[in-house]
Amino acid sequence: MNLLSLFDLEAKQIHQVLKLAGEIKAHPAGYQTCLKGRSIALLFEKPSLRTRVSFEVGIQQLGGQAIYLDAQMVGPGQRESIEDIARNLGCWTHGIVARVFQHDTLTRLACAGLPVVNALCDQHHPCQSLADLLTIQERYPVDLRVVDILFIGEGNNVCQSLMVGAAALDLKLTVVTPAAFGPNEEFLQKLKEHFPHHRIQVKHDLTDVPHADVIYTDTWVSMGDHRPIEETLPIFMPYQVNQDLIDRLQATTVLHCLPAHRNHEITDQVLDGPLSSVLQQAENRLYVQKAVLYMIYQEFAA
Ligand code: CP
Ligand code: NVA
DSSP states (O other): OOBSSGGGSOHHHHHHHHHHHHHHHHOGGGGSSTTTTOEEEEEESSOOSHHHHHHHHHHHHTTOEEEEEEHHHHOBTTTBOHHHHHHHHHHHOSOEEEEOSSHHHHHHHGGGSSOEEESOOSSOOHHHHHHHHHHHHHHOOSOGGGOEEEEESOOSHHHHHHHHHHHHTTOEEEEEOOGGGSOOHHHHHHHHHHOTTOOEEEESOGGGOOOOSEEEEOOSSOTTOOOOHHHHHHHHGGGOBOHHHHHHHTOOEEEEOSOOOBTTTBOHHHHTSTTBOHHHHHHHHHHHHHHHHHHHHHHHHO
8 A cells, every 4th residue: 555645545544544543642552563573764855854753753653663765865866766766675674655856756666566655745745634634623523524724825735635635525625826826737637537526616816715714824935946035925925824814714723734934924923823733733743644654554464
């Protein structure tokens, strides 16, 4: 089993991950051996704080060993091919968690038959979305289908994964991005094919949104994106998450995948304010990733 995007999971499996993550969070002692004797390679082409630490800690807590590989040193596609790296890792390890520039690198890493988990690529960040969904569920212990979720910012990896998760679970999601920074067309097509009746709207004018329970934002300049900040700010500033927006929409939760660029996409006042659940969201990365690994390796053990 791979987790290259949330398209790999059925709605039922997403619910299972969230339920298991909640159980692992409440009773971590019951889950200390599922990776016993297993090593997982963490291959990262981009920087990370949350993803790297939460995977390393999570793998250790499940009884396994994490081996961090800086892609600068390993040189995927330069020192040796991505497929050769995967086949070699298959000689010693039992899975690959990878953060890559191109989604295609993940599909190529999967060639060796080792489970591959996407730790962020250009198109998706499924582990982040699972943590987002767990956090929203904890904040609103009701049927999540009644919660109004609003994503504001660039429609790339974090946004697109949230869209897949929301579509799979039939959640109400509005995505508001500057016109040239929406989710990509190929992705939107695929989303529609998988979930013809999804309840996601993509807009470009924030004044078209009357209300949101949850407001979620992400950085305006993603890793590997070399667009100068002087060009970005005038385009994105109308999409800033600030107190005026929260008051107008009567939001009750604010999320951010982090890292945050304070006073760009979100103000200090909001990020540090009473509605901010960003650290709960960061903490939940640990539990959902442990749940994903548990499900992958229990399946193999079965
Ligand atoms: N949210 C997230 O993936 O954080 P890192 O880039 O620090 O891993
Ligand atoms: N969109 C951001 C997410 C960081 C977790 C990026 O790709 O850098």
